[in-house]
Amino acid sequence: MQDGKLNGPHPADDLPALAVERVSHSYGQRKALNDVSFTVPQGSFTALLGPNGAGKSTLFSLITRLFNVRHGAIRILGFDLSKDPGEALRRLGVVFQARTLDLDLSISQNLIYHAALHGLPASAAKTRIGEILATSELRSRLKEKARNLSGGQLRSIEIVRAFMHRPRLILLDEPTVGLDVRSRAAILSEVRRLVHEEGVSVLWATHLIDEIDAGDRVVVLHQGEVLAEGFVPDIVAAQGARSIGDAFTRLTGVRAKAAQPEGVA
């Protein structure tokens, strides 16, 4: 596993990249998360699978510290978000659901600017962009304005941006929403490649069952509660189900959604 100079000594391998421990969150009287616990092991692709309203965005708002954790604890590589936010957050990269690139800047300006916020000089940022985009056609388009890119390409650049400072944990909040099937598949495989090559840990929030591979870990979140956590075959077996889509339906009572008919559901 590669370790970033920015991130100091390599953490113990058995420490989870993310540990969510007995977290609850309410909006007024409305309970959005109820005693939620799960982990994202280092170097794993973990899907946070939940239908609309399950509490995925609320959870991401807590992990990124948009909201304070009032009940329970969240640790990133062992650093408690409430007690040691600086250490925890510099190990984190995020791709939010909403688009956040500046369309009037070039692609490389967007990336270099973000890297600078993490203390990475422009020369190091350029090297890093080359590394991440080594095999991508986007490498030849870095000087173009971001507004020239398609929705899928913009999302790809946001993913590159999240990887720039070599975080150990990356959160992606429904990153394929609004994209066509081909762009969705390209983005998923790009993130899976980076998980494999960089040993980074990913928490990928989705409501689409066909974004889940047989080898993934899955956390099933429904109405603010974790109903299952584990590798796909274990969850399927525990439910006596035929597929992860079937297991999801048995757990939640909700029909699993797939964006394409040939999905694994």
Ligand SMILES: Nc1ncnc2c1ncn2[C@@H]1O[C@H](COP(=O)(O)OP(=O)(O)OP(=O)(O)O)[C@@H](O)[C@H]1O
């Ligand atoms: N600002 C808010 N005020 C009141 N209730 C909220 C607020 N934000 C979310 N909720 C409620 O909290 C629950 C969880 O919402 P959340 O957005 O976290 O779920 P989600 O899984 O991300 O769903 P979606 O995919 O639709 O964004 C829902 O019942 C939602 O209506």
